[in-house]
Amino acid sequence: MPDTHTLGFMMDRIRALLTVIEEGSVNRAAVRLRISQPALSRQMQALENELGGKLLERETSGVKPTALGHALVRSMRPLVADYKAAVAELRRQARGERSELRVGYLISAAQSVLTPALARLRESHPEVKLKLHDLSPREQIDGLRAGELDVALIGQEGAVAASEFYSARLGSLGVCVAVAEGGELATRPKIALKDLKGCDFIGIDEEQMPGRNQWMSALCKTAGFKPRFSVVVDGITNVLSLVASENAVTLLPAYFQEFKHPGVTFVPVPDARAKWDFTVLWQRGKVPASTRALVQELKEAAARFA
Amino acid sequence: MPDTHTLGFMMDRIRALLTVIEEGSVNRAAVRLRISQPALSRQMQALENELGGKLLERETSGVKPTALGHALVRSMRPLVADYKAAVAELRRQARGERSELRVGYLISAAQSVLTPALARLRESHPEVKLKLHDLSPREQIDGLRAGELDVALIGQEGAVAASEFYSARLGSLGVCVAVAEGGELATRPKIALKDLKGCDFIGIDEEQMPGRNQWMSALCKTAGFKPRFSVVVDGITNVLSLVASENAVTLLPAYFQEFKHPGVTFVPVPDARAKWDFTVLWQRGKVPASTRALVQELKEAAARFA
């Protein structure tokens, strides 16, 4: 005997019992529930059998809950309410009426384009409630996969996940190379990719920045060589520290030129093909209007920015 | 098309979906749910129709939840867990395995018998969790009716509700009469009921102390007269204030002699039939062992007290 009966069926019976107790009468509850009185009567008997105790005191003038019946009401009424609310929310969501929009981004990378886009979204869709999550690229992808994010703003790493989600390229930044402050390279105003041939490269952990090392390799390949990754570490800060201490190099999106790191200089890379794509990813399937709106604003903001 | 479908049925489907997503496969989930794979497959389709959106991404190697599916899991998994816990608790309760015992009492009246009984209950049934509620008689009866109390310790008022619940008389106290301090009656060591003939009686609001006025009337009837209630007020403190200011009287259980109220003297009533019964009420139906134990201890404590 599968206990499949003991779940959904009981739920119906419980819901029925709630109205029976509200009405104080099987008869009146039956009309409200649009079923016949005998049917409802039997439902109550079934529920009492399932639970193993009387729930209603049958009297000549109607029914009255027993102590057990009261206990059931107390524990179940909020559950039923929550359940109905949850179903309603899911229905809205299925129709693409999400009012909450969960956005993942990396503050250092996304700020310049995200901030104006959000400002305009607030004007055009003031009803949308935003939840912003400052996350690493890897966390953003995981968040999308787990359904915890609706939109992710991500760099080159997005390429590895683009097939799982809808995506749009927002724009391209230039590339710079991080070199040790003391070295010869640090004095140049710019460094072509081919000049990096033979340098030690610092890689970054694939877990945190998926696709980043491949991106570097691909860039170097356009310059005709294969980079040698002497070390792979986790965390961009550690990468930069190693650049300084090991007198090595690494490739980064151009916005790093705005930052500072002790012992490290960022030098632009002029190669035309050295580009850092900036991507927005969002959930596949029925796309909520709010998501669509944000993506649109992002595209426009990126276009203005370029 | 009664929406009765949209409640319990969906609950089953949702529960099924949860295991499908856990297993990542309709096949394996079907095994766990002890139904066939086609049945489960159709259940998932039905649920998707109900909600109006895809929940599962069907792939060659199994199924993967969509964003909507993830949202469903997030909102429903805790609900299902709560539901199952609630049902389990109700089952236990139906079998009479309540571990929580909610006791209503009136501190001034019940202390002498309740305290020792509780002490012994703690020894003999240490697993019982007690919740004590200091409530007026009316509140206690309402609490019993609403299933919010398991046991009520109550005075003469219990008579009016005795038919609704199980009850036991714990014992009888004597009666005293409250008289104004200045009057002639106040000087006597005791006052027979018949001496109160012609006095103004202060009644108490039936809402708060149901049956109290009837009790006074019945006592006076044994002495051959009918009391005249000049005023009926709510709250025992107000009753005593009026006794003082109106030079009236009222009948009370003997334990009031221990208390003080400005301008009022409590004089014992010697009549043999002037008794204040002390009653314990508890929920009808299947009586939990804990309730039975407390009632037993109360009886013994009362017997020792007498």
Next chain:
DNA sequence: CAAGGGTATGCGTATCCGGCATAACCGCAA
């Protein structure tokens, strides 16, 4: 291109639920 994993579908059947008619029960009034 067959094999082997997955999910979806067509069809017959058994189950189970609900409605109708009616019984049983109670309180009240004539």
Next chain:
DNA sequence: TTGCGGTTATGCCGGATACGCATACCCTTG
């Protein structure tokens, strides 16, 4: 007492429906 109006419970039957079986379909892999 006997009816009357109200309640809940029961017998019986018909119809919806959900399941299982067999099979189709689809994709990846050898």
